[in-house]
Amino acid sequence: MQIGLIGGIGPAATDYYYRRLISNFASRREPLEMTIAHADTPTLLSNLEENDIESQVRIYNRLTNRLALAGAECVVVTSIAGHFCIDAFKERSPLTVIDLLREVDEAISQRRLERVGILGTRTVMQTHFYSGLSRAEVITPKGNALDEVHTAYVSMAAAGRVSDDQRAVLDAACDWFIKEAKVDAVMLGGTDLALVYPEEESRFPVVDCAAIHVDAITRYATNASE
Secondary structure (H helix, E strand, O other): OEEEEEEOOOHHHHHHHHHHHHHHHHHOOOOOEEEEEEOOHHHHHHHHHOOOHHHHHHHHHHHHHHHHHOOOOEEEEOOOHHHHHHHHHHHHOOOEEOOHHHHHHHHHHHHOOOEEEEEOOHHHHHOHHHHOOOOOEEEOOOOHHHHHHHHHHHHHHHHOOOOHHHHHHHHHHHHHHHHOOOOOEEEEOOHHHHHOOOOOOOOOOEEOHHHHHHHHHHHHHHHHHO
């Protein structure tokens, strides 16, 4: 099965998806068939800020039609911020949409996590992961830290790399989550954050949303090909 990725939002997250998919398929000795369509980060962030679901869904549908013409049989949005309109997109997409929110909710339920801290854009944090978790309580950064995390994350995602100052902001939020808020894990509520806190190297438990999503994409594509 050919996978269609809506990428570019941001570039580091797209690269992470690409590399993990290559690794996953190689470990299964399966050929990877994939096409990437580029979406614009500033446009997405503007639509997210204005909650302009209709405009973003039109963009996704235009890109999905392009992916379908290239042979894609499913489509993936490689951005958690980009999932603000995922329900509307799923209703209108010409291809099956593999929904990150649903996959992460299932993974958190399986791990029996009851209290998770969240990092990501302001909207993702304030909406508690778009109210997408059925089991765990979502804890957001306290006070000004929420805006600081948002600014650090958005700048990092757009640039495709993390600066020392941005890392310090994110580390401070994580320290508060673990030491003060007593969370069971920190949820990486922005797909680019997988590059800052690799699950296998992190000094605290994390919920790597991007990894969960990619692994679900792998299962869907390989099972459909059997």
